[in-house]
Amino acid sequence: MPQPWSRKQMYRTYLEEYSERWSEYFTFKREDGILEMRMHTEHDSAKWSLELHRAFIPALADVGHDPENEILIFSGTGEKFLDSMDPEGWERYGFREPMTFDKGYDFWYFDQVHEPFSLLNLEIPVIGAINGPFFIHQELALLNDIVIASESTTMADGHYTGMGIVPGDGVQTVFRELMGTNRAKYFLLTGQTMQAKELLDMGLIGEVVPDDQLLDRAWEIARTVFKPRARSTRAMTRALLVQPWRELLTRELPTGMAHECWGVHGYWGMAEEGYDIANLKKAED
Template sequence: MPAPKPWSRKTMYRTFLEEYQEKWSEYFTFKREDGILEMRMHTEHDSAKWSLELHRAFIPALADVGHDPDNEILIFSGTGAKFLDSMDPEGWERYGFREPMTFDKGYDFWYKDQVHEPFAFLNLEIPVIAAINGPFFIHQELALLNDIVIASESTTMADGHYTGMGIVPGDGVQTVFRELMGINRAKHFLLTGQEMSAKELLDLGLIGEVVPDSELLDRAWEIARTIFKPRARSTRVMARALFVQPWRELLVRELPSGMANECWGTHGYWGMAEENYDIENLKGDSK
């Protein structure tokens, strides 16, 4: 393999879609028209399954999106009938998570990533439309921190930390749901495993619209073209900066301590170490 060429000190750094869409093709599908970039997560070109690799990939992949000046608006969605509704068992086993939790796992794979992953979205300086295409059970910040959030009629939302994995919901969802629902609703949602329909999410103000499943991405593109594209670039980026700043302040303050609570708590109980624990669906004999 030839050595990479050094970046010229006389050339402004940037990234190119034709390069990073190939680099991240095992995680995301990209397409772009008129400066509007559609980015859909997937696992083998079907609905995404949450894995340690996907978790980490968001950080550099979104950095590439943000350093491409041809991207003016981002549409973020999933693939198939589910947004994010199951785990990738092979990935968790690959890194030893079938064994009892140890410090290196809690730090190197969780804390190290999650104190950065929400900011991978918040650091983008372009408007982001989240289009939730079905059931969604973990890492809701991937959608709910964005500027416009719409969902398909088949969307349901629950959180898999406390009642599924049996661990502390401390990776930012404690902040996101508290701010969007109010503290008592958020605690009930996170601690009971409550599942909400798209209509309930709309009524509570977590999302802005519910549309038929077959029309979800078309509606996201319509919003991009009619709400964001006609505005001046400076208006778009400054409005984006205005709306993400409160989230940035909250997560800078609360995310590291929440992740510390989550990682430390796993030393008391770690379900994946149980012989018959179903990693994909977060179910064990004791549940």
């Protein structure tokens, strides 16, 4: 039986425990207080699933409760950051069928009003290293303290033009703040794909590096930008810089998710015969 946590012992987590607990979702490596966390699907590029969506919340809580973690590098695996959905996972929970209230609330709303905050609640600096194309949940990369990308990185958003649904899971806030209102609306409504150089020129990321040097550069930043600073300096700087995101998402994320979850009752593409879940495309496309 599980043993109660001692009232005379400060609660914490341990890498050897949570790295095993979350091994089907993330690969962990730590050196000198720097933790590398890479999402994956069967040790290849991650495919977005309902399970992965939910796993971020407790997994990042475990990272945050381990005092041996001083800096986090977050990245993907293989040649893509997040550029495909997991059809089997969506089918497993009945999303091939018409949308119902329980699907919209028990999965989407329940998870997404917490998932960005599981990242923002970390009190250690976070380096986002985008290792290739991604088309959904860009907050996982763009909300971090320093964001770098590989040369092969491309970015699009799959809500409005792919799934045909409301882009309300936070992208309406993230892109408006980073791009400007009209530029963000154009990006979200047209399905535009942006190259790494464009992301750099618009200020969404800080560097573009060769694909095979991405993680090495992330580790270099961890050791030169963050590691020399005092722990308290890192923590307080982090708190200061993420506070605007916390305020904005606290105000806007629940409303955005409510719109997204309500809108899918009018159209839900996955219920259509032949819909390509992996790539978010109708059969005729």
